[in-house]
Amino acid sequence: MNFSDFEPVIGLEVHAELKTATKIFCACPTAFGAPPNTLCCPVCLGLPGALPTLNRRAVELAVRAGLALNCEIATLSRTDRKQYFYPDLPKAYQISQDPYPLCFDGGLSVGNGERERYVGITRIHIEEDAGKLIHTRNQTLIDCNRCGVPLIEIVTAPELHSAEDAGDFLRALRQILVTCGVSDCKMQEGSLRCDVNISLRKKGSNEFGTRVEIKNINSFAFVEKAIAYEARRQFDILAKGGDLQAETRRYNASTGKTELMRAKERAEDYRYLAEPDLPALSLSREDINAIAKALPELPRAKAARLTRAYGIVKADAEIIVSDPSLASYFEYAATYTEHPILLTGLLLTELLRYCHSDPFDPPVKAERIAEIATMLGEGTVNSTTAKKLVTRLVDGDFDPRATVETEGLAQIRDRETIMRTVNETLCENQKAVADYKNGKTAALRALQGHAMAKTKGLADPVLLEEIFKEVLSE
């Protein structure tokens, strides 16, 4: 048996926290990081007699996600109680949606080139988050701040077949949710969490193998690692002639392995009950159309448009659209320059080195970087100077064109001046000249470096090289 004869069949269940100001069934704030149990009320604490009321903003954001992910939107759906006992669940049921989800039958294109594929989304439903348990040495405490924070659960069809597929999907999904303002998708704050369903089958087969669920993975990298590990683990069992058990596992980031949580025979029966405290959730076609109209341009469409409109390469366009703030920064800067390709270069290779915030928080005014791109395009400065100017702008704002003038940073493109510098350099570096003539072409680079230093880095590098070659070939 060969591992390569098998393929994993993977479906994901992604929980994304909706970006609402208040919780899904009460008016408590959804803020992250507040002192424990300070963002609670009788409703989210599940006190006797308290009743939920549905936050329409949460519904709107969920519909937005559904539309962006090409789903059908139910004009009539309902909420259900998913019942189980756990100390982080104050009512002993989670209000979720069972048979009638808000969005269904969608999908999205993910990956590039060979790996580009369409992944079906079975359903998206709304639900409330549970609280957080804090385990100390001898007791467990409950923080109910997160109780009732609105979530959507996005369920994919079992149409992913590798760790990379899953990674592609999650990245594409994250981009869409962030672009649409549905969720911040901050995994470190738990606002995006992922369950993985994975089974193994012989390539070419249409059967499904025994399915294992890996719960609550909180980083894309871990999702990929968990899938890779789990596929191998399942193969090893099958290869030894063993049987796989349907079970729930967890990913242990420190060992890189998945571990058994519970066998599926002990799986809970959630005893779903139609939520009697909330009327059926109805949306008119007009409501849905209004939400659709307000949808922003989605990452794929935007990348295609940037490629078309600015002539930049697809890979760069994709980096730019991966962060909506970066994309709008780019488009704003592009209105100030005729040189969008040079702008892209400065943005992606220089500016991003100084910017590690998520979302992108521009350290330099868009007009400034555009001006540098223009000067670069005109030949007013060379690329070394352009990069230096970007770096200096990160430390503090100034007018780059004026600075180039007052500090004499303009590119030297005068043949005479450069010729003089070349000759001087050759005189001072006879050994390098000899090396070059003996076939050591690398010596030219050293000579160019010396000459460039003589001009304080201001020479036109193309012209400089040209003249060197001319003189040396004489």
Place this chain on the structure above:
Amino acid sequence: MMQNGIVKRTLAEHRRALDGGEYTSRELTRAYLDTIEQREPSVGAYLTLDAERAMQAAREADERRALGIQKGALDGIPYALKDNFCTAGLRTTSASKMLENFVPPYDATVVARLREAGAVLLGKLNMDEFAMGSTNENSALGITRNPLDPGCVTGGSSGGSAAAVAAYEAPFALGSDTGGSIRQPAAFCGVLGLKPTYGVLSRYGMIALASSLDCVGIVTHTASDCAAVLSALIGKDRLDATSRTHPDPSFEVSGELPHLRVAVVRELLEGDEVSPAVVRSCKTAVELLRAHGAEIDEVSLPSPGSALASYCVLSAAEAASNMARFDGVRYGNRKADVSDLSEFYAQNRSEGLGEEVKRRILFGSYMLTREKRAMYYDRARAARCEIRERMTEILNRYDLIINPTTPTGVFKRGEKITPEKRRRADLCAVYASLAGFPAVSVPFGRDENGMPLGLHLTAAPFREALLLRVASFFEEVGE
């Protein structure tokens, strides 16, 4: 000390007396507290008295009146609450050991509205634990006796509410009605009990039994008292998503009796379970209506079997779900020193919850299991829809459905009631509950032992005004 007679007055009479300075709210409140002191040893309606704060609220009402400020028709008038309405800072138990020491941090919406209207809360009333029962004998915290005969039960689950009003320990009381829990004890205690249209009164802060059936109910002596309380409580509540604005919010009970088309339910006047006195009294009532020009027809209520089954399954399924939060983790009965989580839950719940509650949790949970839900829960929901449709059909043709509130007179305390008899007894009330329609039980007639009987009237949604008008007619024509 005021003459005790004043506690027998109607709300309108209290209002006039307060306005006219005949007595103050403090004197009125004191009169009820005195009555409570005299009657409680034999009645036992109250689980918690809040005399001090009641007197304080009464004083404030008097001060307002002295300044010419009035909050509404109930300003300065005392009342009492079934102990499943949350009251900020005042113990709320649902008559369960589970919540014996539970003090809510918030008021139920109806409580807040009464507070806002200036009404004076006297205390909290006994009930069947978590409103599960029909005799009040399922209370874990006390015994309530029928004020008209201490050997009899009060009915339930709002037995404390009916008994307190019947014993003049409060001029009105709120209770809850899921499948007759206001109407049946009202009938047994000889008072009027209204279950309004589902959603007309906010459920926010009322400890849930079966959320899709639960209604806040009102117990009073008269239809006009009931109308006054209802007026003070209606209005959509943004905290209860199922609450609704009343389209016809004037509940005038006086004036000419309108022309009525009345449907008499055949099944509820037949069979061995129905006592002759009940049949006699209901027929008398029908004849009185006929004599006043009403058109009377006999109708059959749709499929009694499926109505009862639907009610049993849905109410238990929802109850099981609503009871799940009582796990002892955040509040309620809590066993210390148990390290295993399942064991912790099991002990807290085993000790904290009574037999009937456990029975319904088991039954309801079973109905929702993966294997059984299609067979029971889904079918019960479908049956309910059908019943609502057919009730709507009947009430498109008739103004009222009339039947006895109960098939027999009041039970003796400790009397064994067979499950069959209990179900039959529920049947009179569950149609209105399943349909979400308003219904009232008005005292009319006597059983073989001279104890009161109730006449049960059901109308189409939001026709509380009609129900109260007809109830008032039966008060006038009397026994």
